[in-house]
Amino acid sequence: MTDAAELRQRTRDLLAEHPPATTDRLDFLRARFDAGLAWVHYPVGLGGLDAPRALQAVVDAELTAAGAPGNDPRRIGIGLGMAAPTLLAYGSDEVKARFLRPLWTGEEVWCQLFSEPGAGSDLAALGTRAVRDDATGDWTVDGQKVWTSSAHTARWAILIARTDPDLPKHRGITYFVCDMTDPGVEVRPLRQITGEAEFNEVFLTGVRIPDAHRLGETGDGWRVAQTTLMNERVSIGGARIPREGGMIGKAAAVWRDRPELRTHALHRRLLDLWVDAEVARFTGERLRQQLVAGQPGPEGSAMKLAFARLNQAISGLEVELLADDGLLYDDWTMRRPELVDFTGREAGYRYLRSKGNSIEGGTSEVLLNIVAERVLGLPPEPRNDKDVPWKDLAR
Amino acid sequence: MSHEPDLLYSDTEDALRDAVRSLLTDRAGHQTVLDRIETGDPYPAGLWSALAAGIGAAGLLVPEKLGGQGASHREAAVVLEELGRAVTPAPYLTGAVVATETLLALGATDGPAAALLAELAAGERTAVLAVPFTTAPGTPFEATGPVRAVADAQAADVLLVPRPDGLYAVPAAEAAVTPLTPLDLTRPLAVVDASAAPGTLLAGPEEARAAVRRGLLAGAGLLASEQLGLAEWCLEETVRHTRERYQFNRPVGSFQALKHRMAQLWLDVVGARAAARAAADALATGAADAELTVAVAQAYCSGVAVRAAEECVQLHGGIGMTWEHPAHLALKRAKADQLALGSAGHHQDVIAALTDLPAPA
Numbered sequence: 001m002t003d004a005a006e007l008r009q010r011t012r013d014l015l016a017e018h019p020p021a022t023t024d025r026l027d028f029l030r031a032r033f034d035a036g037l038a039w040v041h042y043p044v045g046l047g048g049l050d051a052p053r054a055l056q057a058v059v060d061a062e063l064t065a066a067g068a069p070g071n072d073p074r075r076i077g078i079g080l081g082m083a084a085p086t087l088l089a090y091g092s093d094e095v096k097a098r099f100l101r102p103l104w105t106g107e108e109v110w111c112q113l114f115s116e117p118g119a120g121s122d123l124a125a126l127g128t129r130a131v132r133d134d135a136t137g138d139w140t141v142d143g144q145k146v147w148t149s150s151a152h153t154a155r156w157a158i159l160i161a162r163t164d165p166d167l168p169k170h171r172g173i174t175y176f177v178c179d180m181t182d183p184g185v186e187v188r189p190l191r192q193i194t195g196e197a198e199f200n201e202v203f204l205t206g207v208r209i210p211d212a213h214r215l216g217e218t219g220d221g222w223r224v225a226q227t228t229l230m231n232e233r234v235s236i237g238g239a240r241i242p243r244e245g246g247m248i249g250k251a252a253a254v255w256r257d258r259p260e261l262r263t264h265a266l267h268r269r270l271l272d273l274w275v276d277a278e279v280a281r282f283t284g285e286r287l288r289q290q291l292v293a294g295q296p297g298p299e300g301s302a303m304k305l306a307f308a309r310l311n312q313a314i315s316g317l318e319v320e321l322l323a324d325d326g327l328l329y330d331d332w333t334m335r336r337p338e339l340v341d342f343t344g345r346e347a348g349y350r351y352l353r354s355k356g357n358s359i360e361g362g363t364s365e366v367l368l369n370i371v372a373e374r375v376l377g378l379p380p381e382p383r384n385d386k387d388v389p390w391k392d393l394a395r
Numbered sequence: 396m397s398h399e400p401d402l403l404y405s406d407t408e409d410a411l412r413d414a415v416r417s418l419l420t421d422r423a424g425h426q427t428v429l430d431r432i433e434t435g436d437p438y439p440a441g442l443w444s445a446l447a448a449g450i451g452a453a454g455l456l457v458p459e460k461l462g463g464q465g466a467s468h469r470e471a472a473v474v475l476e477e478l479g480r481a482v483t484p485a486p487y488l489t490g491a492v493v494a495t496e497t498l499l500a501l502g503a504t505d506g507p508a509a510a511l512l513a514e515l516a517a518g519e520r521t522a523v524l525a526v527p528f529t530t531a532p533g534t535p536f537e538a539t540g541p542v543r544a545v546a547d548a549q550a551a552d553v554l555l556v557p558r559p560d561g562l563y564a565v566p567a568a569e570a571a572v573t574p575l576t577p578l579d580l581t582r583p584l585a586v587v588d589a590s591a592a593p594g595t596l597l598a599g600p601e602e603a604r605a606a607v608r609r610g611l612l613a614g615a616g617l618l619a620s621e622q623l624g625l626a627e628w629c630l631e632e633t634v635r636h637t638r639e640r641y642q643f644n645r646p647v648g649s650f651q652a653l654k655h656r657m658a659q660l661w662l663d664v665v666g667a668r669a670a671a672r673a674a675a676d677a678l679a680t681g682a683a684d685a686e687l688t689v690a691v692a693q694a695y696c697s698g699v700a701v702r703a704a705e706e707c708v709q710l711h712g713g714i715g716m717t718w719e720h721p722a723h724l725a726l727k728r729a730k731a732d733q734l735a736l737g738s739a740g741h742h743q744d745v746i747a748a749l750t751d752l753p754a755p756a
């Protein structure tokens with residue numbers, strides 16, 4: 001019932017009532033949320049208008065043209081991409097009303113407490129325990145999480161924890177919203193091979209979580225987490241990239257600027273990678289066109305795999321191409337960057353940082369399994385862990 | 396320059412695919428092809444007229460006013476995907492794409508070139524360009540004697556012969572066409588010697604060079620779609636086989652070592668589809684970067700087809716080495732296609748020149 005013309009009008013009304021030039025940024029974002037123009041496919045009253053997702057582009061175009069402030073989605077990606085869809089699908093009315101608005105405006109940053117030192121690719125093996133107090137119904141959480149970006153800026157976290165160790169691993173997990181200001185939460189930066197710390201370790205000691213902050217049924221957390229993880233994959237690879245727009249543009253620029261570095265062997269590798277990067281760009285563009293046409297395909301997994309390999313190969317080539325300069329590194333100082341740009345900084349940083357591209361968000365090996373089983377329909381490997389109580393698994 | 400290619404398939408293109416696939420299933424299954432490839436005449440009986448005239452595939456590139464279907468390279472690409480899947484012997488790439496595009500590039504609306512074009516579009520006659528199948532777009536070639544490795548010359552009624560003084564149409568019956576033994580038995584090769592046959596002059600040398608270049612560019616761009624179709628078939632067959640084949644009390648397709656190879660191949664096919672679609676669309680729309688996009692598609696897809704066919708043979712195990720199984724048809728076609736219309740290395744050199752990424756001085 002909501003069409004493009006109506007959305008355009010609503011956006012213009014918002015801009016007329018809250019002129020961006022004279023309105024405080026946060027006030028504008030709150031007003032935009034309340035007008036249902038934050039994410040139009042969300043329900044009325046929760047920042048949306050139950051409109052088709054594709055119509056968001058109409059709103060965004062009007063707002064961009066008017067110079068309206070945005071909610072800086074890169075800074076709050078976990079909230080927008082992972083926490084919000086899960087809150088929407090599984091949260092009570094109170095939970096949705098409490099959390100979605102400050103999540104979207106960026107007033108409250110979210111992080112994700114999923115991976116553990118003993119549960120990486122095998123996430124369902126996680127051991128962080130949540131124990132229920134029979135008197136109050138509330139929960140006490142103890143354990144350790146790792147690879148948590150934004151943990152030091154986050155107000156809230158989505159958390160999965162084991163609530164029944166006697167059940168097989170996928171069945172004894174429950175999904176919570178965790179208060180990052182609880183005194184039992186300790187965040188420590190985790191320094192990585194680049195020298196900086198984008199991520200954190202999070203130690204949970206006697207953290208209290210009210211039962212009202214449980215998402216989904218007790219023991220149903222694995223299914224709830226699938227909503228989160230599915231949305232993670234969807235949120236990757238949405239934008240159109242120009243030719244030489246990614247890592248290949250950096251290497252090509254060095255090639256053009258510094259003829260004295262050129263060798264025949266590197267030339268062939270550069271052209272191989274240039275072709276692969278251009279094909280990956282076409283693949284991403286084709287995926288984007290499929291999504292716009294309402295025909296989503298499984299090519300999203302292909303994009304992540306392709307970019308991991310390409311980023312690593314191209315940045316490695318660039319280090320070699322730079323010869324003497326390839327021996328240098330721009331800065332080893334330990335920092336905690338709020339935003340990460342894989343194509344930022346110097347070649348050495350890009351080379352090291354891109355090593356994570358085939359590990360984070362699902363290793364390339366696990367993604368190849370997923371492609372093989374879910375896309376190609378190949379049979380799974382025999383498994384010996386599905387029906388064993390979690391507490392009896394080897395670790 | 397801000398051309399955004401349409402990389403999807405239209406409903407019309409899907410319908411055309413269905414028609415071609417069902418024709419090939421009926422008339423040119425792998426057994427039919429296997430039965431014919433050693434006879435010296437691998438083309439399945441009646442297939443060409445059904446494809447060219449019946450479905451109208453021969454005239455897809457030709458405007459309606461010149462007797463064609465008035466479609467584009469996008470549709471011809473879909474036909475080639477299907478011909479690649481089935482590894483069909485048919486003078487489509489050579490005749491309905493390269494020779495037809497060459498004639499179209501002459502821009503004639505009457506005279507011998509236009510008359511020939513109308514006959515080609517109707518599927519009444521078949522022409523091929525008398526250059527070696529390895530000739531890349533933009534590589535100068537003029538026939539001054541016998542021409543080696545001309546593809547589908549045995550299927551042609553007319554040979555388009557580039558000579559120093561221009562492009563000639565020579566009736567195939569007047570030239571010496573000597574068959575060779577090809578690696579790819581589904582695409583006959585011959586030595587063509589038209590030096591004793593004068594033929595009809597279609598265009599002078601300048602115009603001829605530009606037209607041949609355009610014909611070969613269309614051929615190289617759409618060959619990517621043939622390679623895509625072939626790779627896709629190889630992957631599907633390999634997945635099917637490894638799901639059904641049991642060793643060690645489990646399907647061999649459940650072993651991670653094999654699954655990862657097939658998943659990797661799927662990634663390659665996904666890329667090949669995007670690249671082949673981009674090339675077809677760039678040719679269809681006359682995009683400013685068509686030459687670059689064709690070079691990218693060729694540089695990428697020729698390797699994907701070979702990889703897919705080689706994986707198909709390996710992951711089929713012993714049966715993949717037998718003459719009876721069609722995997723070798725795909726392998727031989729893919730390997731020959733890798734050399735056709737410019738190697739991947741040649742196309743990379745084109746990319747280097749077009750994108751200012753020069754070799755060391």
